Amino acid sequence: MIxxxxxxxxxxVMTILTVLVGLFQSWGIALSMLNLCLxxxxxxxxxxxxxxxxxxxxxGVMGFLAIGGLATILVSVPPVHEAxxxxxxxxxxxxxFLAAVVISVFIINKKLSKHKYKNYFxxxxxxxxxxxxxxxxxxxxNKIESINAATSGFLGGANLPIIFSWFVGAxxxxxxxxxxxxxxxxxxxxxxAISTLLVSGIIITIVKHEEWLSRGVKNVIGLKxxxxxxxxxxxxxxxxxxxxxxxxxxxxxxxxxxxxxxxLNQLVIxxxxxxxxxxxxxxxxxxxxxxxxxSEKALNSPWGRMMRAIRDNEEAARAMGKNVVKQHLFIFxxxxxxxxxxxxxxxxxxxxxxxxSYQPLRYTFLIWVxxxxxxxxxxxxxxxxxxxxxFIWIQSAPFAMVVINLFTGHLDETSYIxxxxxxxxxYFRYLMMGLGLLLVMRYRPKGLLPEKVIKN
Amino acid sequence: xxxxxxxxxxxxxxIVPGITYGSQLAxxxxxxxxxxxxxxxxxFAYGDLMAFGTMVVILMTWYxxxxxxxxxxxxxxxLALPIGILLTIAVSLFFDKTVFEYYxxxxxxxxTFIVVSLGIMFxxxxxxxxxxxxNDINFMDGHKFIMKAREFKQLTGLNEGLAIKSxxxxxxxxxxxxxxxxxxxxxxxxxxxxxxxxxxxxDLALLSGIDPKKIVLITWVIVSIxxxxxxxxxxxxxSFKPFTYFNNLLPIFAxxxxxxxxxxLGAFYGGFLIAFSEIGLTYAYxxxxxxxxxxxxxxxxxxxxISTDYKFAISFAILIVVLIFRPNxxxxxxxx
Numbered sequence: 078m079i080x081x082x083x084x085x086x087x088x089x090v091m092t093i094l095t096v097l098v099g100l101f102q103s104w105g106i107a108l109s110m111l112n113l114c115l116x117x118x119x120x121x122x123x124x125x126x127x128x129x130x131x132x133x134x135x136x137g138v139m140g141f142l143a144i145g146g147l148a149t150i151l152v153s154v155p156p157v158h159e160a161x162x163x164x165x166x167x168x169x170x171x172x173x174f175l176a177a178v179v180i181s182v183f184i185i186n187k188k189l190s191k192h193k194y195k196n197y198f199x200x201x202x203x204x205x206x207x208x209x210x211x212x213x214x215x216x217x218x219n220k221i222e223s224i225n226a227a228t229s230g231f232l233g234g235a236n237l238p239i240i241f242s243w244f245v246g247a248x249x250x251x252x253x254x255x256x257x258x259x260x261x262x263x264x265x266x267x268x269x270a271i272s273t274l275l276v277s278g279i280i281i282t283i284v285k286h287e288e289w290l291s292r293g294v295k296n297v298i299g300l301k302x303x304x305x306x307x308x309x310x311x312x313x314x315x316x317x318x319x320x321x322x323x324x325x326x327x328x329x330x331x332x333x334x335x336x337x338x339x340x341l342n343q344l345v346i347x348x349x350x351x352x353x354x355x356x357x358x359x360x361x362x363x364x365x366x367x368x369x370x371x372s373e374k375a376l377n378s379p380w381g382r383m384m385r386a387i388r389d390n391e392e393a394a395r396a397m398g399k400n401v402v403k404q405h406l407f408i409f410x411x412x413x414x415x416x417x418x419x420x421x422x423x424x425x426x427x428x429x430x431x432x433x434s435y436q437p438l439r440y441t442f443l444i445w446v447x448x449x450x451x452x453x454x455x456x457x458x459x460x461x462x463x464x465x466x467x468f469i470w471i472q473s474a475p476f477a478m479v480v481i482n483l484f485t486g487h488l489d490e491t492s493y494i495x496x497x498x499x500x501x502x503x504y505f506r507y508l509m510m511g512l513g514l515l516l517v518m519r520y521r522p523k524g525l526l527p528e529k530v531i532k533n
Numbered sequence: 534x535x536x537x538x539x540x541x542x543x544x545x546x547x548i549v550p551g552i553t554y555g556s557q558l559a560x561x562x563x564x565x566x567x568x569x570x571x572x573x574x575x576x577f578a579y580g581d582l583m584a585f586g587t588m589v590v591i592l593m594t595w596y597x598x599x600x601x602x603x604x605x606x607x608x609x610x611x612l613a614l615p616i617g618i619l620l621t622i623a624v625s626l627f628f629d630k631t632v633f634e635y636y637x638x639x640x641x642x643x644x645t646f647i648v649v650s651l652g653i654m655f656x657x658x659x660x661x662x663x664x665x666x667x668n669d670i671n672f673m674d675g676h677k678f679i680m681k682a683r684e685f686k687q688l689t690g691l692n693e694g695l696a697i698k699s700x701x702x703x704x705x706x707x708x709x710x711x712x713x714x715x716x717x718x719x720x721x722x723x724x725x726x727x728x729x730x731x732x733x734x735x736d737l738a739l740l741s742g743i744d745p746k747k748i749v750l751i752t753w754v755i756v757s758i759x760x761x762x763x764x765x766x767x768x769x770x771x772s773f774k775p776f777t778y779f780n781n782l783l784p785i786f787a788x789x790x791x792x793x794x795x796x797x798l799g800a801f802y803g804g805f806l807i808a809f810s811e812i813g814l815t816y817a818y819x820x821x822x823x824x825x826x827x828x829x830x831x832x833x834x835x836x837x838x839i840s841t842d843y844k845f846a847i848s849f850a851i852l853i854v855v856l857i858f859r860p861n862x863x864x865x866x867x868x869x
Contacts, residue, residue, distance in 0.1 A: 134644060196858055207839060260853060264860065267575045267643045271786050272856055275849035278783055286842035438658070438779070442651055449648060504662035511655025515632060518649050 083457035083526050091464045098472075105347075108354035110471055115361035116423050118463030121447040122368055122456060123415030129454035129528070130376065131408045132388035134270040137257065139440035140277030141413045143284050144253055145246030145420025146430050147291055152242035153301045154234035160221045160289075161232060167217025168232065168289070171210055178206045179256075221289040231292045239301040243364075243421040250417025251410040253280070258409040262402070274437065285432040298429040304356035310349040320345050357426055364422065365460065368415060372456045384408060385454075438507075443470065446510055450517050452524030461526055469513065470506050477505035534691070539824035541693040545682075547816055551809045553701045553770055556708035559804030560763035561781065562788035563715065563797045564756045570732040570795035571752040572633070574646030579760065580782030581657035584775050585624060586761030587768045588665045590617035591672045598674070606676040607703070610765055617765065621757040628653050629753055637749075654779075661775045670773040673700060700770040711762055712801060715755065719797065724751060732795065783845065784811070787852040793862025802864065807848045814838040814847050 091114065099107035120138065127133045182199050189195045222230045261272045284291050291297070310316045321328065324344055331337045375381050387394040387401050395401050424430050443466065451462020478499070485495040517524065561583065568576045576582075593613030597603070604612050632649050679702055682694025719725040724747075731738040731748045739745065764778065771777075784807050792803025817837040839847065855862060 134647075200854065200858075211839070260857065264856060267647060268790070268856065268860070270644075270647055271575060271790065272853060275783055275787065275852055279846045279849050282843055282846040286840070436776075438655075442655070445648075445651065446655075498663070501663040501666065504659045504667070507655045507659035507662070511652045511657075511659060514652035514655065515649060518645070518652065519632075519635065522645075 081457070083455065083461075083529075086526065087457045087461045087464070090461060094464060094468050104351050105354065108351060108358055110468065112354060112357050112361055112426055113471075114464045114467045115358065115365050116419055116426065117444070117447060117467045118365050118460040119361075119368060119419040119422065120416055120444045121451060121459040121463040122365075122372055123412045123419060124444055124448045125412075125451075125453070125456060125459035126372065126415065127409060127412035128448060129456075129459070130381065130384045130388065131405060132266075133262070133405060133409055133412075134266055135273050135409070135412065136270045136437075136441055136445070137273035137277035137280070138416055138444050139435050139437050140280035141250045141254065141416040142420030142423065142440050143277075143281055143432065143435050144250045145243075145417035145422075146424040146432075146435075147284055148246030148249050148417070149239055149242040149300060149421050149424045150291055150297050150430055151234045152237050152245050153239040154297065155236040157224065157229045157231065157233040160224050160229065163224065164217030164221035164289070165232070167214055168221070171214035171217075174206075174210060174213055178202060178210075218289045229292075230295070231289050231297075238303065239425050240303045242425070243418050246421030247414040247418040250420070251414040254410045254413030255406065257413075258406045262405050262409060274441070277437070277441065281432065281435050284435075291430065291432060294433050296429060296431045296433075300425065300428050300430065302353075302428065303360060303425065304353055307346075307349040307353055310352060311345050316349065316352070317341070317345055320348050323348075361422065361426075364418075369456055369460060376456060443510065446514050448524075450513060450524055452526035452528065454528035455524070455526050458524050458526035458528075462524070465525070466510070466513075469509055473506040473509045474502050477502050535824045538691055538693045539821050541685075541691055541695050542821055542824065545693065545695045547809070547812050549695075549697060549701055551805070551812045553704045554812065555805035555808030556704050557763050557767045557770070557804075558781075558784055558788050558808050559801045560708060560711065560759050560766070561785040562792065562800035562804045563712070564759035564763070565785055565789045566792070566795055566797055566800040567752055567756055567759075569789070570797075571728060571748060572637070572646075574643050574650065575786070575794075577647060577650045577782070578628075578654040578657055579756075579785070580779045581654050581661065581775075582621065582625065582757070583760045583764035583767075583781070584661045584773075584778035585657050586617045586621040586757070587764035587773055587778070588661050588775075589620045590614055590761065590765045591665065591670060591768070591773060593617060594672050594674075604675060606699070608673055608675040608700070608769055610672055610674075610769055611703070614761065614765060618758050618761045621761045622754050624657075625753040625757045626750070629749065658775065658779065665775075667775055670768075672773060673769050675699065698770070700766075704766045704770060707762060707766060711759070715759075715797070718755075728752065780845075784848040787848040790852055790862055791855045793864040796862065796864050799862055799864030803862070806863075807851060810851055811844050811847050815841045815844050 091111070094114075095107050095111045098110055120142070123141075124135065124138060127135045182202060185195060185198050185202070189198070192198075221232060224230060257273065257276050261269055261276065264272060285293050287293065288295065321341065324341075327344075328337060328341060331340055383394070383399055384404065386397075387399060387404060391401055447462035447466040448459055449462070450466055451460070452458020481495070481498045481502070485492065485498065488495045521527075561579070565576060565579050568574065568579070590610050590613045593616045594608075594610045597609050597612060602612070603609050632653060633646070636645055636649060676699050678696065679699050680695060680697040682696040685695040686692070717725075719729060727738065727743045728748055728751060730741065731743055731745065735745075738748075767778075767781065785804075788803035788807045789800050790803075791806055792799030792801065815837065819836050822836060
């Protein structure tokens with residue numbers, strides 16, 4: 078893996094970008110950029126598995142990310158006992174009802190697969206189940222949402238360490254992907270793109286409006302962390318000693334003991350933030366390496382060859398006796414699981430879950446730009462795309478500011494055009510993304526790191 | 534009397550808003566379907582093209598207002614519409630020349646087209662936000678109401694009021710005019726017929742001496758007109774916000790596919806179908822049943838199929854149902 082040239086390009090670009098930002102801006106910014114780059118890389122690898130390996134267009138990335146985010150709440154938040162005692166039974170019953178509906182739909186699909194009116198039965202069951210579900214769950218939902226509406230008003234979670242939620246997020250996403258895949262995967266490529274985009278819209282609507290589950294637009298804040306808190310670090314002996322050790326030369330220059338102590342305090346406070354981010358970076362790096370390792374293994378295995386064969390010529394693969402439908406469904410679930418994993422990582426890193434922030438431009442299409450720019454079908458390409466695109470996304474506003482100041486330098490400070498342009502600096506990132514995507518598609522359609530065709 | 538009241542209630546809360554929203558969706562959906570039929574790809578940049586057209590109209594409206602020009606009872610935006618259409622056509626043709634033409638000549642697969650349309654979507658998104666900002670803008674002026682609820686009650690002596698906004702009538706009239714011209718053009722004129730032939734079978738159309746460049750040009754012109762008109766009507770009726778326009782792309786896509794992709798008449802009906810289901814399924818019918826049912830049978834719940842929060846989700850769900858039952862859409866797609 079390490080001898081691979083793509084691997085070297087990929088991670089040296091990452092190191093150079095991080096060090097540059099660290100030197101010119103600050104190490105705190107550099108590390109938070111690196112962390113988001115790593116999370117983006119995981120997302121891009123998930124999309125790359127679906128699109129690069131199998132040629133499935135999934136424009137529902139946003140929905141699976143939101144499911145991963147939801148998992149962090151269901152796993153890590155302490156349960157609200159009062160809410161469970163008033164509405165728990167109602168919710169459980171409606172959950173059973175929903176399961177019964179899903180199972181009966183599947184049974185009808187299996188048993189009556191030849192029946193003329195099969196689809197109409199399924200349709201009828203789903204249509205009837207929605208008002209019934211509302212009727213069963215409605216009263217309990219109202220009760221749950223009325224308990225401490227300002228601070229809780231939801232069921233809470235299982236109060237487990239948040240790191241579990243990453244795996245739960247992956248499993249939940251895979252389950253949802255199973256249902257979505259069953260419905261949508263038979264469609265042609267462009268229909269699949271549109272329908273997955275719309276399905277992710279439905280998922281977001283549910284997460285946003287089912288307040289008993291996720292607090293909806295009221296957001297959940299103050300989630301647990303897999304790493305220490307800054308406040309605890311600032312009080313612990315070993316951390317202060319560590320900071321003292323690293324800054325011994327700086328501290329020894331100061332002679333006044335009072336100034337020395339206040340300087341040390343400042344250093345401890347600023348480095349505690351950096352230390353926390355560094356811990357996150359290490360965990361995320363491990364995740365990226367593990368997923369990268371297994372994706373590479375999978376890509377070069379007989380299974381990976383089969384997937385590429387299906388992608389490149391579905392008819393031929395079918396003729397060779399490969400079950401295309403089953404493999405598509407499997408890889409759709411696998412990719413979505415990784416996306417869900419990344420979604421849970423993102424929410425863990427942010428420490429808060431805000432359903433209204435999930436927008437397709439940022440959470441679906443940006444991830445797609447990463448994959449397309451990095452290199453379709455190449456895992457390293459996806460990782461590189463994650464780094465580069467996130468770097469541009471973050472740094473385009475300051476860059477645009479510089480350019481605007483350059484061109485409007487001759488205008489005076491109160492000029493309307495200058496003021497207007499400076500206010501719209503955040504939107505230059507969309508422009509850069511769009512132009513970047515168009516240029517790459519035109520002049521390097523296989524991405525920065527193209528897929529390697531292995532000839533045996 | 535109760536019966537009349539119940540009818541007025543439904544008209545006020547379902548039929549009038551449904552027709553307005555449906556017309557806006559229908560115009561948008563016809564545009565998407567034309568691009569699909571002639572140029573053979575799903576254009577994800579369409580929502581932002583609508584936003585761009587509307588933005589030009591708004592800027593022009595402001596300019597006219599600053600000069601003291603107005604359109605009397607009608608909104609000034611209607612005067613500004615031609616300029617908006619012209620600039621949108623220019624932008625569409627610019628992107629066609631610089632981006633789409635290359636891939637068309639290379640005969641790229643539909644996915645590549647979708648991806649480059651994403652790139653254009655990002656660019657247009659940025660342009661609109663940089664020029665006019667991301668905020669809500671209300672550019673409706675002129676006469677607001679044709680009929681106010683209170684006036685209607687006084688006039689008829691009924692319990693229920695019927696309010697009709699002037700934007701709703703403008704939307705309906707403009708849609709009727711635009712669609713009649715469009716369908717006349719597609720079905721009766723030579724150019725329209727050659728467009729349909731090209732959509733139906735490209736090779737055969739080329740053999741019969743149809744100039745593909747001309748067809749593509751005309752398609753972009755029509756699509757830009759539709760996008761600007763639909764966007765302006767939506768903005769007049771509600772308000773202009775770039776993000777909403779991007780979001781409106783989703784029900785427009787739903788309407789397009791429901792009506793059969795590539796089929797303008799289908800897209801027209803699809804728009805109304807989506808609009809009426811969104812509004813009809815989220816409306817609480819309690820009051821309606823209060824009027825028509827005897828007192829003993831009065832409903833205790835809201836009688837609402839699904840809460841208004843799920844308004845958008847309904848159109849998506851309809852689309853998925855249609856995709857399962859009739860993947861080609863209700864009105865058999867792929868011929869314009």
